Amino acid sequence: MKRLEFLGLAPLIIFMGIFLGLPLTAIVRFSFLNSEGDFTLQNFATITSGIYLDAFLLSTKLSLASAAISLILGFAFAYSLVNTRVPLVKRLISTASGVLANTGGVPLAFMFIAVLGTYGALTTWLKNLGIDIYGGTWTLYSFSGILIVYLYFQIPLMILISIPVLENIKPEWRAAAETLGSNALNFWRKVLLPILFPQLLGTFLLLFANSFAAYATAAALTSGSLALVPVQIASLIGSNVQVDGANIAMALGMGMVILVGITTVGYALLEKRSSRWRH
Amino acid sequence: MAPLRMISVTLRLGTILIGLLFFAIPIYASSIFAFRESDGSFSAQPISSALENHELVRSFFLTMQIAFGTVLLTLLLLIPTIAYLHFVIPGARAWVEFLTLTPLVIPPIVQGVGFLYSMPTSLKSTPHALIFAYTVLALPFSYRAIDSAFSSIDVRTLFNAASSLGANFMTVVSKILIPNVAAGIFAAIFLTIALVLGEFAYASLLLWDTFPTVLAVAGMSNASTAVALSILSLIGVWLILSALSAFNRRSRGLIVSGV
Numbered sequence: 398m399k400r401l402e403f404l405g406l407a408p409l410i411i412f413m414g415i416f417l418g419l420p421l422t423a424i425v426r427f428s429f430l431n432s433e434g435d436f437t438l439q440n441f442a443t444i445t446s447g448i449y450l451d452a453f454l455l456s457t458k459l460s461l462a463s464a465a466i467s468l469i470l471g472f473a474f475a476y477s478l479v480n481t482r483v484p485l486v487k488r489l490i491s492t493a494s495g496v497l498a499n500t501g502g503v504p505l506a507f508m509f510i511a512v513l514g515t516y517g518a519l520t521t522w523l524k525n526l527g528i529d530i531y532g533g534t535w536t537l538y539s540f541s542g543i544l545i546v547y548l549y550f551q552i553p554l555m556i557l558i559s560i561p562v563l564e565n566i567k568p569e570w571r572a573a574a575e576t577l578g579s580n581a582l583n584f585w586r587k588v589l590l591p592i593l594f595p596q597l598l599g600t601f602l603l604l605f606a607n608s609f610a611a612y613a614t615a616a617a618l619t620s621g622s623l624a625l626v627p628v629q630i631a632s633l634i635g636s637n638v639q640v641d642g643a644n645i646a647m648a649l650g651m652g653m654v655i656l657v658g659i660t661t662v663g664y665a666l667l668e669k670r671s672s673r674w675r676h
Numbered sequence: 677m678a679p680l681r682m683i684s685v686t687l688r689l690g691t692i693l694i695g696l697l698f699f700a701i702p703i704y705a706s707s708i709f710a711f712r713e714s715d716g717s718f719s720a721q722p723i724s725s726a727l728e729n730h731e732l733v734r735s736f737f738l739t740m741q742i743a744f745g746t747v748l749l750t751l752l753l754l755i756p757t758i759a760y761l762h763f764v765i766p767g768a769r770a771w772v773e774f775l776t777l778t779p780l781v782i783p784p785i786v787q788g789v790g791f792l793y794s795m796p797t798s799l800k801s802t803p804h805a806l807i808f809a810y811t812v813l814a815l816p817f818s819y820r821a822i823d824s825a826f827s828s829i830d831v832r833t834l835f836n837a838a839s840s841l842g843a844n845f846m847t848v849v850s851k852i853l854i855p856n857v858a859a860g861i862f863a864a865i866f867l868t869i870a871l872v873l874g875e876f877a878y879a880s881l882l883l884w885d886t887f888p889t890v891l892a893v894a895g896m897s898n899a900s901t902a903v904a905l906s907i908l909s910l911i912g913v914w915l916i917l918s919a920l921s922a923f924n925r926r927s928r929g930l931i932v933s934g935v
Contacts, residue, residue: 405760406772409753413815416808417779420790427793474698477691486692488918493699496914499867500874503888504906507895508702511709511903518705549702581680610783613876617892627785627877634789634881643793650786658781665777 424654428647432640440641440648449629449649456609456626459540463547464604468597470548471555478556479563491560494553501550502613509546509618513537538619546614551604558600562593592671599667602660610657626653703907710904722904726894729901735890738803742886743872745807747865750818753811754864758822759849762831769823776819779812787812788881803884810878814871818864825860826853870913 431437443449478487497505512519513530514537523530536542566589574584612627619628626649633639633646711718726732761769779787791809792800799805834856838848854861879886887909895902 402765403768405764406757406768409757409772410775412753412808413775413778413812416791416812417782417787419794420787421782422790423794424786424790473691474695477688477695481688481692483692486696490695490699492914492917495917496870496910497699499870500910500913502874502876503892503895504874504910507891507899507902507906508706508910510895510899511706512702516709518709519701522705552698581684606780610785612783612785613874613888613892616876616880617895620896627783630785630789631877631881634792643789646789647793650783650789653783653786654781657783661777661781 421654424647424650427644428651430644432642432644440644441651443641443645444648444652448624449645452624452626452629452649453652455540455624459544459547459625460605460608462544463551463608464601466544467548467551467555467604468601471552472559472597474552475556475559475563479560487560491557494556497553498550498557501553502611503617505546505549506614506617509537509549513542513545538622540623543615543618543623546618547608547611550611550614551608554607555600555604558603562596595667596671599664599671602664602667606657606660606664609653609660703910706903706907710900710907722898722901723908725898726901726905729894731885732887732890732894732905735885735887738885739873739887742804742806742810743869745804746810746814746872747868749807749811750814750864750868751861754819754822755854755861756849758819758826759831759853762826763835773819773823777816780816784813784875784877785881788878791878792881800882803879803882803886806875806878806882806884806886810868810872810875813875813878814864814868817867817871821863821867822857822860825857825863829856866917869916873909873913 428440429436429438431439444453474490478490509517511517514520515531517537520530537546570588571584574588579587610627612625612631615623615625615628616631630646630649630653633642633649636642639645710722711720713719713721757772761772782790787809795805799808831853834852835848838852843851874888875886876888876892879889880892891902891905891909894905
């Protein structure tokens with residue numbers, strides 16, 4: 398009888414098995430094969446050297462930078478928002494964050510071409526003020542350019558995650574600390590940060606994974622010139638130039654799954670650890 | 677104490693101001709880029725040229741169909757399953773939640789490659805097969821939204837009360853449960869729509885002309901139209917989300933990753 402009860406879960410599990418399990422199995426299988434269908438480990442040797450290793454390093458650098466910056470800025474902004482209690486601004490910002498973090502992608506890329514591209518509106522204004530941002534080697538399509546665009550979906554994500562966490566800081570904690578003679582600085586250093594630390598570390602991992610997995614923004618912005626891992630995968634699948642191209646793409650995919658998997662599991666563990674403060 | 681307090685209030689207001697500018701500057705500047713003519717007047721020309729672009733219009737309707745299909749499939753799959761979990765085997769909830777989070781670990785671009793190399797040709801020859809793919813992509817968020825709504829009510833008591841009055845399982849689900857978890861269902865619907873309207877990786881790998889992929893191509897030839905549509909699509913989704921959050925003030929942050 399006990400076993401039969403699990404039959405009720407069959408539709409969901411069969412659906413996931415077909416549309417997530419099969420694709421994942423294909424990725425794993427093809428990553429160990431060459432285009433002839435013979436077993437090989439060559440794909441993994443290929444992706445850990447040369448341009449593919451560079452792609453992993455570039456993706457990691459971009460994800461670390463965007464996660465660190467958005468963690469700090471997003472947290473500061475969410476903290477001010479939660480404590481200032483202007484409900485309208487709070488609603489406005491959290492819904493706007495929802496949109497940017499969710500639907501960002503391609504629209505975000507085009508917005509930034511219009512803002513900071515060669516003929517962008519902000520570029521032109523700054524030029525009129527005597528600041529030519531395109532005077533040197535900088536472009537929107539360089540590393541720091543794309544980093545700015547990434548912040549526009551990473552910071553909103555950080556705000557979305559932080560607001561509920563910060564709303565759960567109980568005023569009693571501060572009152573208790575003050576009764577014991579603590580000032581605001583000490584309260585932050587000795588109470589709040591130790592409580593929030595696992596949560597913040599976990600969120601950093603989530604932001605890292607989110608940035609690492611993102612494809613649309615980079616694709617629409619640079620049309621493939623900034624060689625991030627997802628961009629490399631898409632170009633290997635889209636062209637037949639490289640020998641064993643599809644298999645190398647699968648191996649790159651495996652690499653992404655492992656990296657994103659480790660960070661996401663880390664997030665889940667830290668989130669669980671910190672959730673005991675939120676009751 | 678007082679000066680410290682002043683500093684902290686000033687800091688907070690300053691941060692909020694900077695944050696508002698952070699959001700407002702790109703939207704303002706890109707609107708100027710898209711809608712201002714060279715003589716300084718404003719025009720809706722980019723919008724009307726978008727409406728004349730049949731490919732764009734067609735892709736928009738296709739994306740709407742896919743969004744509708746994805747929402748329908750998500751609800752059909754999740755509401756009965758989650759209701760069943762809460763009624764019959766609450767012990768399995770943690771396990772199923774873990775299972776539904778797995779798509780998060782596999783980036784959309786990787787899922788797309790896997791889909792391409794594992795699905796039969798018949799499924800790959802229609803863009804509507806994206807409905808299945810997008811249902812999987814949305815699963816971590818749609819599942820959690822509906823599940824948390826179910827967790828906030830006492831499912832068993834409601835079920836027993838309704839059953840003792842003679843209602844069968846389907847009646848309980850449609851007349852008692854769904855109205856009580858409507859907010860969570862709305863959140864799931866919104867999240868799913870937002871994801872479908874923005875999804876790019878899958879559609880571009882499978883070479884389907886959905887709104888985001890056509891928009892990306894349009895941007896190469898007509899920048900102001902692409903920028904105008906980008907702003908409009910972000911504002912459109914923002915209006916839907918605002919309406920939703922006004923409807924349900926208790927709703928938590930709505931998050932979809934992997935843009």
